[in-house]
Amino acid sequence: MNWRALLSLRRYGILGMNARNIGYISRYNERRLYPLVDNKLKTKLLAAEHAIPTPDLRLVVRYQHQIRNIEQLLAGLQEFAIKPAKGAGGKGILIISGRKGKDFVKPSGAVLSLTDLKRHLSNILAGLYSLGGSPDIAIIEDLIEADDRFDRYSYQGVPDIRIVVFKGYPIMAMLRLATRASDGKANLHQGAVGVGLDIATGRCLNAVQHSRRLRVHPDTGASLASIEIPDWESLLRLAAGCYEMTGLGYLGADIVLDKRRGPQLLELNARPGLAIQLASGVGLLPRLRHIEALQAPHPTPEARVRYAMEAFRGQATDIRIHAPAREEVAETLSA
Amino acid sequence: MNSRLTFHIAVMLIAAIGVATAWVRHTQTQIPLLPGAQQQVWLVESRVDFVADGGPVTVSLSIPKAPPGFRLLTEQTASPGYGFAVVEDRGARRGDWPIRSARGPQTLYYKAQLVPDPAPPPPAAAPEPPAAVVWEEPQATAARQLLERAAATSSTPQSLTRELIKLLTAVEPDQNTALLLSAHPPVLALDKLLRQAGVPTRMAMGLTLEDGRRNQRLVPMIEIFADGHWHLFDPRNGRQGVPDDLLLWHQGGRSLVDVTGGSRTQVRFSMLSQTVPLLELARTEAAEGALTLFDIHHLPVEEQNLFRILLLLPLASLVVVFARIVIGLPTAGTFMPVLIALAFLQTSLSLGLVSFLTIVSLGLLLRRYLSHLNLLLIARIAAIVVIVVFLIGVLSVLGYRLGFNTGMTVTFFPIIIIAWTIERMSILWEEEGPREVLVQGGGSLLVAIAAYLLMQWPVVAHLSFNFPELNLVVLALILLIGNYTGYRLLELYRFHTIMLEDR
Numbered sequence: 001m002n003w004r005a006l007l008s009l010r011r012y013g014i015l016g017m018n019a020r021n022i023g024y025i026s027r028y029n030e031r032r033l034y035p036l037v038d039n040k041l042k043t044k045l046l047a048a049e050h051a052i053p054t055p056d057l058r059l060v061v062r063y064q065h066q067i068r069n070i071e072q073l074l075a076g077l078q079e080f081a082i083k084p085a086k087g088a089g090g091k092g093i094l095i096i097s098g099r100k101g102k103d104f105v106k107p108s109g110a111v112l113s114l115t116d117l118k119r120h121l122s123n124i125l126a127g128l129y130s131l132g133g134s135p136d137i138a139i140i141e142d143l144i145e146a147d148d149r150f151d152r153y154s155y156q157g158v159p160d161i162r163i164v165v166f167k168g169y170p171i172m173a174m175l176r177l178a179t180r181a182s183d184g185k186a187n188l189h190q191g192a193v194g195v196g197l198d199i200a201t202g203r204c205l206n207a208v209q210h211s212r213r214l215r216v217h218p219d220t221g222a223s224l225a226s227i228e229i230p231d232w233e234s235l236l237r238l239a240a241g242c243y244e245m246t247g248l249g250y251l252g253a254d255i256v257l258d259k260r261r262g263p264q265l266l267e268l269n270a271r272p273g274l275a276i277q278l279a280s281g282v283g284l285l286p287r288l289r290h291i292e293a294l295q296a297p298h299p300t301p302e303a304r305v306r307y308a309m310e311a312f313r314g315q316a317t318d319i320r321i322h323a324p325a326r327e328e329v330a331e332t333l334s335a
Numbered sequence: 336m337n338s339r340l341t342f343h344i345a346v347m348l349i350a351a352i353g354v355a356t357a358w359v360r361h362t363q364t365q366i367p368l369l370p371g372a373q374q375q376v377w378l379v380e381s382r383v384d385f386v387a388d389g390g391p392v393t394v395s396l397s398i399p400k401a402p403p404g405f406r407l408l409t410e411q412t413a414s415p416g417y418g419f420a421v422v423e424d425r426g427a428r429r430g431d432w433p434i435r436s437a438r439g440p441q442t443l444y445y446k447a448q449l450v451p452d453p454a455p456p457p458p459a460a461a462p463e464p465p466a467a468v469v470w471e472e473p474q475a476t477a478a479r480q481l482l483e484r485a486a487a488t489s490s491t492p493q494s495l496t497r498e499l500i501k502l503l504t505a506v507e508p509d510q511n512t513a514l515l516l517s518a519h520p521p522v523l524a525l526d527k528l529l530r531q532a533g534v535p536t537r538m539a540m541g542l543t544l545e546d547g548r549r550n551q552r553l554v555p556m557i558e559i560f561a562d563g564h565w566h567l568f569d570p571r572n573g574r575q576g577v578p579d580d581l582l583l584w585h586q587g588g589r590s591l592v593d594v595t596g597g598s599r600t601q602v603r604f605s606m607l608s609q610t611v612p613l614l615e616l617a618r619t620e621a622a623e624g625a626l627t628l629f630d631i632h633h634l635p636v637e638e639q640n641l642f643r644i645l646l647l648l649p650l651a652s653l654v655v656v657f658a659r660i661v662i663g664l665p666t667a668g669t670f671m672p673v674l675i676a677l678a679f680l681q682t683s684l685s686l687g688l689v690s691f692l693t694i695v696s697l698g699l700l701l702r703r704y705l706s707h708l709n710l711l712l713i714a715r716i717a718a719i720v721v722i723v724v725f726l727i728g729v730l731s732v733l734g735y736r737l738g739f740n741t742g743m744t745v746t747f748f749p750i751i752i753i754a755w756t757i758e759r760m761s762i763l764w765e766e767e768g769p770r771e772v773l774v775q776g777g778g779s780l781l782v783a784i785a786a787y788l789l790m791q792w793p794v795v796a797h798l799s800f801n802f803p804e805l806n807l808v809v810l811a812l813i814l815l816i817g818n819y820t821g822y823r824l825l826e827l828y829r830f831h832t833i834m835l836e837d838r
Contacts, residue, residue, distance in 0.1 A: 005831065006827060012830075014822070014826070018822070018823060023820055064711075091766060126711050128762065190767060211832045213832065277830065
């Protein structure tokens with residue numbers, strides 16, 4: 001580590017953890033608003049009020065005794081996701097993609113017994129996955145059906161799109177693709193692929209896995225450079241609307257594309273991570289400052305999205321990816 | 336911007352208050368700033384031997400009051416059966432030993448610890464002018480002539496004294512001198528001559544300090560008063576002033592020792608040079624004051640030891656704050672490293688590391704089994720607590736059997752914290768894989784070791800305990816780091832791929 005590295009970080013406008021915590025999270029996010037996003041159930045109910053689509057809620061498990069007859073409560077549900085309402089970082093989320101007799105099947109093919117499922121639920125209620133270990137509730141909701149266009153890009157799991165929304169403006173976006181290394185989870189530090197998306201177009205700018213650049217998905221071999229998110233503007237509008245919904249100035253919206261229902265809000269985050277900068281290959285700071293310097297903020301999500309699409313058009317890094325060198329083409333072809 | 340300025344001023348103020356209070360404490364109580372500073376101390380013992388007649392006995396010994404060049408630190412007596420009291424008598428201090436009846440040889444001891452102190456003595460009050468001196472003829476004439484000769488070659492009381500001593504100690508004394516010395520010991524003759532010349536005098540007895548000497552006697556000296564101070568002269572050679580190795584035991588007043596009801600009195604001295612830690616010295620001398628009112632040293636020793644550890648906590652927290660905010664090291668549980676470091680303080684580092692790793696890994700293994708039991712979280716952690724208690728018990732016994740007495744000290748590990756650590760690590764293992772367990776566990780241990788190394792550094796332990804106010808400086812630093820918005824050291828690595836485009 002040398003001083004040159006420090007200077008380059010500054011030049012690239014990389015937002016560091018300390019600056020994020022002091023300069024943005026504690027300045028723009030009021031503490032009292034946190035429960036709205038830290039509790040997925042509250043987020044869902046609030047989203048319903050603001051006509052923001054989320055996966056349908058099937059069941060809420062609040063008490064230990066409900067777990068005893070969970071079998072009856074789950075009757076008829078083939079595919080579903082169990083989530084701790086206060087879970088953080090995707091912890092404690094269990095996806096069931098089918099049934100096999102009395103057992104449950106995960107997307108990976110692993111089979112869970114009813115006892116396993118009950119234990120998981122009771123862990124959630126006891127607060128194992130919640131922030132600070134406080135007692136929690138479990139929500140059970142419909143599974144997202146991934147858009148077919150993403151099939152080639154994800155190893156199990158549904159790719160989700162993280163959009164950082166600052167004062168209601170979508171300023172940076174990335175697509176998170178599960179890999180074999182990440183065990184089907186869309187968590188960057190577990191080895192998922194992060195694809196930086198151009199705010200203007202929804203096209204791939206850059207892609208990384210474990211901080212390393214890559215051109216193709218490590219498991220499927222699909223070229224990442226050709227990724228383009230359909231229905232991009234309405235997706236951004238959904239994210240921008242979360243500002244009105246929660247009042248949080250600096251938030252991360254996790255959105256998935258459902259095959260039939262279009263963009264769905266999965267969850268919101270009042271402390272969005274910094275990895276999005278790695279995926280995009282650019283720093284957040286210039287964009288944050290750009291928005292902070294705006295004299296008259298736009299009043300509606302539509303106007304803000306249009307402004308952001310114009311202001312944050314992807315640059316530089318995408319050129320090389322869209323015009324791959326010869327050996328990369330060969331690599332892609334052979335894959 | 337303005338609030339930032341006030342913040343920085345407040346931080347500076349907190350730090351300044353801490354440093355200033357520490358400095359005041361240092362100057363007032365003489366507590367050294369560094370541990371291990373030592374000071375030479377003379378232990379002087381005077382022994383009074385006499386034969387008691389069988390009736391009531393009172394022994395009165397002159398004892399040092401404020402000997403120039405020294406500070407009286409402690410004093411004690413050993414005198415079986417005797418009472419003891421210190422009395423002030425005409426500006427001198429005397430130790431009085433009374434007893435109802437005593438017979439045969441008696442021995443009394445008086446011991447004093449004296450610290451060399453170069454501070455000049457305070458100005459003394461002027462004594463009364465000396466009373467008229469009566470000589471018998473023919474000494475009166477001889478004295479007059481001697482004085483005239485000395486006065487002719489001197490201008491001040493000091494030079495007069497020097498001249499007189501020169502005359503009195505001449506190898507071949509003239510007739511007048513010989514006449515005076517035939518009737519008086521030299522010191523008494525000198526004293527009388529000086530008083531005749533109108534110079535206030537007092538007899539002094541000095542002890543030449545030499546390490547390990549025994550059976551020493553006092554040397555008679557004379558002090559004259561001039562210019563608001565007493566000046567010491569050695570009547571043997573006329574040297575003026577108090578040499579460093581001379582302790583003035585007796586300054587004025589009555590005789591060195593008075594024994595009523597006894598005879599054949601002898602006073603002898605023995606001495607020893609000691610080195611005493613300055614800290615102990617300061618504590619012995621500590622006077623009551625605003626600073627000592629809240630002094631931890633006034634607590635019982637057990638509580639003191641507790642505070643010794645508590646006062647190290649701020650620094651350990653600072654290490655954690657630094658490691659997390661400035662370096663960006665991941666740790667499992669924010670302040671767990673502090674608790675581990677505290678445990679290391681009790682166990683020593685290598686042993687602490689081995690037992691910590693053993694307990695946590697054994698705990699992780701057993702936790703794996705527990706996860707099959709489908710227990711509620713709280714019950715599971717409680718079960719782990721019990722397991723940890725057993726593990727620690729087994730380790731202690733094992734360590735003891737193997738001859739490590741220190742095996743017992745594993746009990747200092749915060750059991751509940753370890754239980755939580757095991758639980759969190761186990762979940763981390765299941766969810767994020769063993770790599771993350773190693774990263775976070777390693778980070779915690781690294782921070783714990785850094786905190787431990789700092790806390791067991793004698794200078795730090797000394798400062799935090801003797802100058803608790805210095806923790807305000809630590810607080811100021813924590814506040815300052817809490818405002819740091821720059822990059823964490825590890826972020827330079829995390830984001831380094833972005834910068835590769837440069838090349």
